[in-house]
Ligand SMILES: Nc1ncnc2c1ncn2[C@@H]1O[C@H](COP(=O)(O)OP(=O)(O)OP(=O)(O)O)[C@@H](O)[C@H]1O
């Protein structure tokens with residue numbers, strides 16, 4: 143996909159969001175950019191605003207200020223085109239319990255206009271990769287947490303989206319699936335696509351991500367490659383964990 | 399022990415009436431406070447209006463009955479009707495609340511006895527029924543009290559006790575039937591399906607049983623002599639009418655003879671039977687409730703067929719997004735017992751009533767009536783309008799199009815919201831799904847109607863087309879209303895559906911529209927216009943509605959869809 147070469151797949155320009163009735167900004171003038179071929183890890187303590195940011199990107203929340211551009215489409219002005227470019231799995235993928243796995247996948251494929259032949263190829267490939275083939279005829283109700291997550295991943299990848307967005311994707315996956323999934327993210331980026339995901343597992347972020355953004359209290363406090371982040375820290379050779387803990391010190395501890 | 403049960407009950411009531419949630423939502427966050435006030439205000443006004451209507455009705459009934467020395471008949475009639483309705487609607491209600499509440503996985507691991515959980519859920523159902531009874535029965539008690547010039551000091555406490563006991567028997571009976579049904583269903587594999595079918599069978603049986611009792615009581619021939627004899631004794635019609643359901647006599651006498659020793663005896667009898675039926679239910683429930691619930695947690699796992707054929711069959715399934723959304727909506731609705739039971743019941747009530755009447759009351763009078771109706775010159779054209787109206791009634795009272803987004807709830811709406819579909823596509827998909835369900839649901843009723851009325855094929859077809867257009871436009875309005883104010887916050891699926899104000903608005907608007915068009919047509923016919931004219935006018939109105947609905951869809955759907963946030 144060479145046409146993506148110079149254009150960012152995801153661009154946030156000074157995006158803010160305040161939940162109604164809440165005094166503080168959940169996301170505060172956040173700007174970042176994800177280029178084709180990049181895996182972007184989005185880190186931050188609990189309540190930092192990661193999920194809020196992701197919800198705005200995928201159209202579950204409208205930003206108060208700022209613009210979000212997905213592969214050239216503004217998510218507020220042209221939500222359908224923007225969403226066509228996205229594959230999304232939320233932190234708790236509640237799927238329709240009373241559909242079967244295959245019914246769910248066909249619904250997703252229909253909505254994205256995936257042609258029949260492409261659909262069966264991709265469904266078959268993804269399902270056998272995630273070892274879900276045997277369960278796909280059962281109601282989703284009968285799936286374990288991890289199976290639901292793998293089905294949601296399959297649904298999100300069905301249309302081969304240029305931008306893959308995940309909120310804490312590793313939670314609930316067994317070691318084999320999580321390895322598979324990491325390989326998948328890599329190969330996805332190999333096609334010139336991008337992955338944007340939030341996580342609390344710093345080792346994964348450290349090894350996997352081309353770029354890391356750290357958000358705290360709604361503000362992006364650090365962003366860049368691992369090397370760039372290391373330069374921010376006091377001592378060289380620090381792990382991402384050290385950097386993260388240093389940067390996200392609670393206020394009280396800060397002043398001492 | 400006592401406090402544990404009490405706090406459980408209070409917690410259930412809190413959740414059911416969203417007390418904490420509303421307090422947070424309206425008072426702390428001050429979000430849409432005006433909307434809350436507006437809604438509460440209009441509901442109170444509506445309830446008062448309805449209650450006043452019932453009061454007037456009861457007053458009129460009372461004066462009529464007084465001529466025959468039968469004032470207490472007012473009470474019996476009200477009590478019987480209320481109990482019958484609570485029994486019929488109670489089946490779906492108790493199955494939903496007892497077996498499909500989302501808090502069961504939280505409650506069951508707690509160190510509680512099944513009967514304690516059941517009691518707390520029962521309390522919730524009672525509270526729910528009291529709200530309805532306040533509007534529909536309290537005015538009857540007041541009207542009777544005024545008319546019969548009772549001794550209020552004795553009357554009020556008796557009336558309150560009877561009022562409080564009133565829902566216990568029907569709900570306990572419905573619960574006992576439900577516990578038995580669910581125990582049987584628990585042994586089977588396709589639990590959801592069998593729950594739905596079994597629930598409908600129960601309702602059908604109850605209606606049939608009731609009508610059987612009624613027809614037996616009014617055996618032709620014996621009527622006149624029988625009634626004359628009864629009239630000799632004051633209030634003895636009460637005894638006759640109440641024979642189909644003896645507790646209603648106790649209830650009547652408890653109220654009408656309040657203050658006397660006989661009244662007290664009847665009061666004790668009524669409260670005692672209510673308590674006993676509740677006890678019976680608890681004994682049975684304590685035995686079987688958890689077993690059934692636990693077996694319900696084990697969703698059926700089909701023998702998965704080999705996947706290759708599925709992937710191949712996917713090719714045959716390529717659909718447009720709108721059609722795919724509509725089909726998903728239908729599958730999700732009809733496979734969820736809570737929705738199917740509560741939503742489809744209207745589709746069956748009318749045909750079952752009709753069939754039972756047909757089978758039982760093989761009445762020559764009835765046949766003669768139909769004969770003369772059919773002979774009327776405009777019968778077929780007017781009949782076609784009745785067919786159309788039937789569609790409309792089903793849409794308005796099933797509530798299906800007024801709840802599609804509420805039913806998705808906070809848990810599931812993320813999916814559609816993050817999919818590349820516009821608000822218009824989503825709305826059309828949901829409206830189409832609702833419409834198809836209504837069309838299918840109309841078939842049994844229409845079949846029975848056509849069997850009796852035997853309309854010309856052309857009139858029947860016109861009626862069906864008109865009905866589909868009218869109901870579809872109403873579906874569009876409904877979907878837009880639910881898009882504008884979806885009830886996403888719920889833990890109990892029943893709540894999204896049956897406690898949803900959008901559905902109540904839908905029924906009211908539907909009733910108003912039907913009344914409006916109906917009066918218009920009656921006026922036209924009275925003024926001597928032809929049936930063709932009536933058809934043309936209805937067609938015009940429907941076309942107008944449809945155009946307005948589609949225009950509104952175009953204007954509002956995308957914006958409303960954007961506004962839904964989570
Ligand atoms: N629906 C909501 N209504 C009001 N406030 C909310 C809502 N959702 C989140 N918040 C608030 O917004 C802030 C950011 O929350 P967010 O869910 O984005 O954090 P997060 O970074 O995803 O945290 P975690 O790591 O725990 O998932 C928090 O302060 C939270 O309290």
Ligand SMILES: [Mg+2]
Pocket residue numbers: 192193194233309
């Ligand atoms: Mg989060």
